[in-house]
Amino acid sequence: MIQLTVNGKQYEVDVLPDMPILWVIRDKLKLTGTKFGCGAAQCGACTVHLDGQGIRSCISPVSRAVGKEIVTIEGLQPSLSKPLMEAWTEIDVPQCGYCQTGQIMAAAILLRENNDPSDQDIDNAMSGNICRCGTYQRIRKAIHLAAELKRSAT
Amino acid sequence: MKPSGSISRRQFIRSTALTTGGLIIAFHVPAGIRKAAALTETSLFMPNAFLRIGADDSVKVLLSHCEMGQGIWTSLSMLIAEELDADWHKLQVEHAPADTAYYHTIYATQRTGGSSSLYSEFDRYRKAGATARHLLVQAAANRWKVNSNECRTENGYVISGDKNVRYGELVQEASALPAPADVPLKDPASWKIIGKEKIKKLDSPEKINGKAVFGMDVHIPGMLTAMVSRVPVSGARVIRYNEAAAMAVPGVRQVVKIPTGIAVLADDFWAAKKGREALKVQWDLGEASHLNSDSLLTELKARADKGGTAATNAGNPDETFSKSKYKLEAEYYQPFLAQAPMEPLNCTVQLSADKCEIWTGTQTQTDDQRAAAQITGLPINKVFITTCFLGGSFGRRNITRSDFVREAVEIAKATGKVVKTVWTREDDIQGGMYRPAFLHRFKVGLDASGMPVSWKQISVGQSVMTGGPFEKVAVINGVDMFSIEGMQTAPFVKKIKDQKIELNTPTWPVLIDNWRAVGLSHTIFAMESLIDEMAYAVKKDPVAYRRMLYKDVPRLLGVLNLAAEKSNWGSPLPKGRGRGIAAYEAVASYVALVAEVSVLKDGSVKVHKVTCAVDCGLAIHPDGVVAQMEGSIGYGLSTALYSEITFKNGQVQQKNFYNYPILRIHEMPEVNTFIVPSNEKPGGIGEASVGQMMPALTNAIFAATGKRIRNLPIKKVNTGTA
Numbered sequence: 117m118i119q120l121t122v123n124g125k126q127y128e129v130d131v132l133p134d135m136p137i138l139w140v141i142r143d144k145l146k147l148t149g150t151k152f153g154c155g156a157a158q159c160g161a162c163t164v165h166l167d168g169q170g171i172r173s174c175i176s177p178v179s180r181a182v183g184k185e186i187v188t189i190e191g192l193q194p195s196l197s198k199p200l201m202e203a204w205t206e207i208d209v210p211q212c213g214y215c216q217t218g219q220i221m222a223a224a225i226l227l228r229e230n231n232d233p234s235d236q237d238i239d240n241a242m243s244g245n246i247c248r249c250g251t252y253q254r255i256r257k258a259i260h261l262a263a264e265l266k267r268s269a270t
Numbered sequence: 271m272k273p274s275g276s277i278s279r280r281q282f283i284r285s286t287a288l289t290t291g292g293l294i295i296a297f298h299v300p301a302g303i304r305k306a307a308a309l310t311e312t313s314l315f316m317p318n319a320f321l322r323i324g325a326d327d328s329v330k331v332l333l334s335h336c337e338m339g340q341g342i343w344t345s346l347s348m349l350i351a352e353e354l355d356a357d358w359h360k361l362q363v364e365h366a367p368a369d370t371a372y373y374h375t376i377y378a379t380q381r382t383g384g385s386s387s388l389y390s391e392f393d394r395y396r397k398a399g400a401t402a403r404h405l406l407v408q409a410a411a412n413r414w415k416v417n418s419n420e421c422r423t424e425n426g427y428v429i430s431g432d433k434n435v436r437y438g439e440l441v442q443e444a445s446a447l448p449a450p451a452d453v454p455l456k457d458p459a460s461w462k463i464i465g466k467e468k469i470k471k472l473d474s475p476e477k478i479n480g481k482a483v484f485g486m487d488v489h490i491p492g493m494l495t496a497m498v499s500r501v502p503v504s505g506a507r508v509i510r511y512n513e514a515a516a517m518a519v520p521g522v523r524q525v526v527k528i529p530t531g532i533a534v535l536a537d538d539f540w541a542a543k544k545g546r547e548a549l550k551v552q553w554d555l556g557e558a559s560h561l562n563s564d565s566l567l568t569e570l571k572a573r574a575d576k577g578g579t580a581a582t583n584a585g586n587p588d589e590t591f592s593k594s595k596y597k598l599e600a601e602y603y604q605p606f607l608a609q610a611p612m613e614p615l616n617c618t619v620q621l622s623a624d625k626c627e628i629w630t631g632t633q634t635q636t637d638d639q640r641a642a643a644q645i646t647g648l649p650i651n652k653v654f655i656t657t658c659f660l661g662g663s664f665g666r667r668n669i670t671r672s673d674f675v676r677e678a679v680e681i682a683k684a685t686g687k688v689v690k691t692v693w694t695r696e697d698d699i700q701g702g703m704y705r706p707a708f709l710h711r712f713k714v715g716l717d718a719s720g721m722p723v724s725w726k727q728i729s730v731g732q733s734v735m736t737g738g739p740f741e742k743v744a745v746i747n748g749v750d751m752f753s754i755e756g757m758q759t760a761p762f763v764k765k766i767k768d769q770k771i772e773l774n775t776p777t778w779p780v781l782i783d784n785w786r787a788v789g790l791s792h793t794i795f796a797m798e799s800l801i802d803e804m805a806y807a808v809k810k811d812p813v814a815y816r817r818m819l820y821k822d823v824p825r826l827l828g829v830l831n832l833a834a835e836k837s838n839w840g841s842p843l844p845k846g847r848g849r850g851i852a853a854y855e856a857v858a859s860y861v862a863l864v865a866e867v868s869v870l871k872d873g874s875v876k877v878h879k880v881t882c883a884v885d886c887g888l889a890i891h892p893d894g895v896v897a898q899m900e901g902s903i904g905y906g907l908s909t910a911l912y913s914e915i916t917f918k919n920g921q922v923q924q925k926n927f928y929n930y931p932i933l934r935i936h937e938m939p940e941v942n943t944f945i946v947p948s949n950e951k952p953g954g955i956g957e958a959s960v961g962q963m964m965p966a967l968t969n970a971i972f973a974a975t976g977k978r979i980r981n982l983p984i985k986k987v988n989t990g991t992a
């Protein structure tokens with residue numbers, strides 16, 4: 117049995133310690149907002165926060181999360197989720213939508229660290245996240261807008 | 271001259287309609303929906319298969335097409351909402367079940383493809399809304415004892431004088447009224463929703479907060495995850511595998527042989543994956559073990575030398591060529607490509623004695639039903655499909671033989687379990703259904719003004735349509751019209767008196783199928799590269815040259831001029847930068863792109879800006895059009911720069927995004943899209959600009975560096991002096 121904290125809730129799961137966090141949260145906890153895109157740390161669709169750091173959950177064994185706090189798109193704190201989701205809606209970013217929760221989780225880390233990211237900051241923070249539908253231009257716009265919303269909220 | 275078998279996408283659609291029995295406007299409400307609705311709602315107005323209005327004022331739109339990122343969740347709903355005068359904020363949308371009522375108005379099966387959703391549904395969806403509105407008005411008029419023409423509708427209300435009533439209050443009375451045979455549609459001048467800028471996509475919120483359900487997210491109690499060790503190439507056979515080792519992995523429940531390989535069923539993804547690895551399947555690749563990319567390319571060239579089946583044959587191109595002022599010979603090669611949608615394939619199946627239930631993201635519900643019926647022996651109407659959001663497709667979920675659905679049904683049948691098959695990214699990249707590799711070779715003679723007067727072309731590549739549902743209309747006298755899509759029908763080519771266009775079609779064991787824009791994904795690159803070379807050969811500006819070629823094609827000329835204007839074509843650029851243009855008709859729309867690029871010292875390409883002009887007829891959802899242009903430009907750039915599937919001894923060499931790279935955010939140029947205002951019939955959008963991106967890019971590289979790129983992908987430009 118492995119003890120986990122996900123989005124502030126305690127869970128006990130019966131899985132092998134090498135099972136990636138992605139599959140624990142998707143298959144065992146049924147939190148399906150976090151996506152599987154490559155399983156090889158290539159696309160960022162599986163991005164979650166582990167003790168506040170963005171990680172690729174598809175290659176991170178669940179043993180790594182013991183005693184730590186996992187946050188998924190379902191539990192992202194409102195100070196970040198609110199401006200991001202508002203901006204994403206306003207710019208109407210998603211196409212197929214499959215990559216978008218991972219994009220938002222990656223953008224959340226950027227936004228927490230940087231209230232006014234430049235284009236270069238966005239490139240650096242977001243180049244690990246693939247969008248096959250090519251929504252990058254809108255992702256960029258949405259991050260700028262989210263930063264603005266966040267600044268005006270604080 | 272009368273080119274034999276010349277066919278455009280539009281003509282194709284028309285002739286498809288003829289051979290498949292013509293337009294179907296099915297308005298009946300499927301029994302399944304009626305029953306399910308009756309169980310949950312006491313009072314529901316179901317004027318037709320596409321619409322349900324609840325006593326709570328909810329308006330539910332049922333989509334006969336699937337949402338894969340192209341935006342029909344919103345744009346089809348706009349058509350209904352417009353005619354219904356619905357309250358936009360009360361709209362709910364879902365994918366329709368698999369049923370004859372939702373057959374494509376042209377293809378006569380339930381299918382999403384060919385960028386046809388909007389134009390094929392433009393009338394049917396508006397009529398669905400108008401019919402409902404008509405009945406609601408009649409119900410209100412009856413209630414108020416006034417004439418229906420004294421009533422109007424607005425935002426979910428029927429209004430007459432100082433009286434008004436919500437649609438939801440009328441559902442029972444409206445349900446009792448007979449449906450009208452026909453209803454008039456609104457005058458476009460009074461549209462409030464169609465064509466308006468400000469409409470936001472209806473599926474964005476759930477895709478942003480993670481609640482949207484993709485096929486991958488389906489969970490059925492008792493379900494096992496199945497992963498298949500799949501035949502690596504068609505024709506391969508299993509020699510041996512270690513079932514015991516797979517079964518020894520904790521969580522693995524069953525191992526079963528199916529026609530496409532060996533399936534491992536387990537409690538979850540991770541156990542299934544480890545179980546599959548433990549199988550250590552040994553394959554006999556058979557014939558296909560000789561498959562090598564180098565030799566395939568050699569064979570393409572050899573076939574081009576040999577010639578093929580004539581698609582057009584008129585006059586005497588050789589003689590005219592020899593007398594031409596300017597002569598040009600060029601050959602363009604494009605590789606096999608994977609669609610690589612973001613969501614790997616998956617399919618959930620629950621099979622019982624009397625029905626087969628399927629949950630998946632698919633573009634081909636009827637084909638899938640037929641496949642499942644054939645495997646299970648059930649009648650087709652006992653195969654139920656719930657279409658989930660598609661995490662991208664680009665043709666991968668529009669497969670002639672329903673490969674991934676078929677496989678999941680086989681596993682369910684063989685094991686009696688509820689199964690969800692999950693493909694890994696490696697399975698996706700290596701799992702075939704590729705855009706075929708193509709070689710297009712040209713020999714063109716131009717007169718003193720630069721106009722082409724003789725045209726010889728040989729195209730070589732596998733046929734996508736052969737063996738598929740559209741073979742009869744697409745393959746004419748041995749020529750798959752999609753192999754040379756948009757080439758022999760190019761307006762200036764049609765006018766060339768001396769021409770011969772041939773097609774040579776190899777049959778190789780490489781699995782090929784639909785890929786975004788199908789034939790246009792490679793033919794536009796060849797044509798627009800060649801046209802650019804023609805312009806330079808006669809020392810004309812590339813835009814001016816195309817103006818001459820397209821002087822009788824006003825819509826193409828329109829986007830060409832608009833893109834040139836908006837990109838400041840001809841204005842000076844910093845040293846090392848170049849602009850390239852490509853303009854083409856695709857899926858009944860016209861798109862011109864101008865790319866502005868520079869090539870760095872190490873040969874890598876930096877794309878600064880892309881300017882897009884699009885004439886898609888009436889733009890139903892303008893921001894959706896802009897989004898598709900942006901996305902297609904990204905998709906086209908990815909393809910031109912990086913994408914290539916290669917084979918070595920029968921094995922696909924690419925595995926995952928590390929060797930099948932996809933464009934990333936720092937490589938995405940600034941894109942500016944301009945829509946030509948138009949009231950022409952709506953054209954397609956999802957595939958309208960992918961093809962143009964590749965030659966716009968390579969033409970810009972030529973302008974910047976003098977290097978002509980005739981083979982894709984570019985990877986790096988050879989900046990040496992060679």
Ligand code: FES
Pocket residue numbers: 151152153154155156157158159160161162163172173174175
């Ligand atoms: S699924 Fe984890 S990075 Fe792609």
Ligand code: FES
Pocket residue numbers: 210211212213214215216246247248249250251339612661662
């Ligand atoms: S929206 Fe489809 S992959 Fe990003």
